[in-house]
Amino acid sequence: MAEDNTGNGRKPGVLDQVQELKETIQAKAKEQVEDLKQPEKTQLYRSIFRVKHDAEPRNRALSVLSNVFFHLHPAKVNRDAVRYNFTWGMGGITFYLFVVLTFTGVLLMFYYHPTKIQAFRDILYLENDVPFGKLLRNMHRWAAHLMIVAVWLHMFRVFLTGSYKRPREFNWCVGVLLLVLTLLLSFTGYLLPDDQLGFWAVTVGTNMARATPLLGNEGPFGSMMGMTPYNDVRFALLGGSIVDANALLRAYIWHCIAIPLIAAVFMILHFWRVRKDGGISGPSPVMLESEIKEEKGPRPVVLRPSGMDMHNR
């Protein structure tokens, strides 16, 4: 290439070199822009996604298995389970709402101080001055209510499909605990605006703790155990004998840190067990009454090893 420019025997000058470089770069750039039309072949893309995403069976399986977020799913699912009518999607909706609540909740935390002086003002500030603050608060509250509805309907569905039966007994128990945690999450959040609504709701709610047998000052045998308003279980919940600054701080910490962490641990367990217990329960083929296997002799029914025979149920 260099020979062409030196036809008159003159040594190539700086200008010629620049000219040459320009042409090479142009050609290379053209070629590489052309390559970008296939982004999935770039090093950047491959480093992120690791596998091709063609509509081939192998790649469809790999796209689920090789993705940390998707691999919660099995590569393949029961064809009929994909329909909405079996699961109603309520478990998934509940989890999605938990994610929405975490997201909006973290944003709300930027504007909120859990102190008696500032809490209520922060809500007014959120409602009136923070851009989209009102939307943020509304979304957090309505998502919380919706999550409770979704959890109840999820339990309703799981019950009606008999999905708690062997080998999924334990996962049902984990689910019940998650239901309780959901209610507690919502309840602890109720106090945080520090308005009349939350204050009296929490007062009514925690007054019941006063009546705890043995551990509450007004409960059966409470006074015999030495319980007073200043050392009983209600005092422990509120950090005081009335709903005040300490109660606000405790509600805040339970709501934003402790219960979400505990719930997250149970959620990991819940989802993991769904997979380990053989995926979602159905829709499975119906079983007939004549096919019930009679118990062979006395066996410890409750403590019988379960899940191990799930493939020849």
Add this chain to the structure above:
Amino acid sequence: MFGHDWHQLWEIASSPDNVPIVALLFLVPFYMWYAFRQALANDRLIDTLAADPVAAKTQHRKTQPWNPKWDREVHTWPYLMRMEFLVALIITILLMVWSLTLNAPLEEPSNPNVTMNPAKAPWYFLGLQEMLVYFDPWIAGVVMPTLIIVGLMVVPYIDANPLGNGYYTYKQRRYAIWTFLVGFIGLWVSMITIGTFIRGPGWMWFWPSMTWDAERIEYTVNRNLDQVFGINGSWFHALFRVPQDQAAIWARAVFGIFPLIIFFLIGAWLVHKICMSTEFSRRIYKRMSLIQLVTMYALLILMLSLPVKMLARLVFNIKYVWVTPWFSV
């Protein structure tokens, strides 16, 4: 007293924090219908297969469409994940619209000196608050919630019926389904509905067309069961020579045990009667261990105690059945 104030009802129903309970009043019947439609379809299939042993061996045993050429499983990506994405999208849109149209409630700053009347718990706990009318706080607020949680958790371990695992059915699980419907809809959801719509100032009973009048005074005299029977301890006084005032306390404490024993016996008889009512239920009963039976009977009888106490209170104005110096039931 029976003014026709339907505006009051509208005010309660349209209060933003009550949206979920109003929604639940539509969602629960809808999903119930949705589930039972599938359950009845499956039940018809079960009947056909039970009558036709050949079909039972060859049929795919589902009501969903089926073709022998189809794979039994499909790829998660894209068939399941596109559904999940769609549902997430719909929920997000729903939440956005809901949040743009209705504002989260915010009352006056908290003030311990100004009592809210009625002071209501969040809507999902109104069932427990309603229970306070019928039971003392240690039962309504502590024992009952514990029993609900424990009761739900033991369900898989006391349900000895192996049928209906992973598909909707009514016929094969009649008792389980009825128990759940009575508990979830008959007690839990309906008590929340009462707490939301019926209970006004002073936690008094206001029918849907009545104005919530904070000045209203109710003239009801609640009596304990021992008062109905006129227990005053005169026997104790005569027999054991205890002072009259103490004798009355002891007599009431002893008397109260009997209605409870009678309730538990009748309850156990009723539960047993139901367990023995069909050939299939007797078959399941035989599969159950002693610990399963005792747990199931106890929980069902305790569940029954709520409607019984509600009836006693609302119809017969009876407050306590068993009065002791330490606690009352």
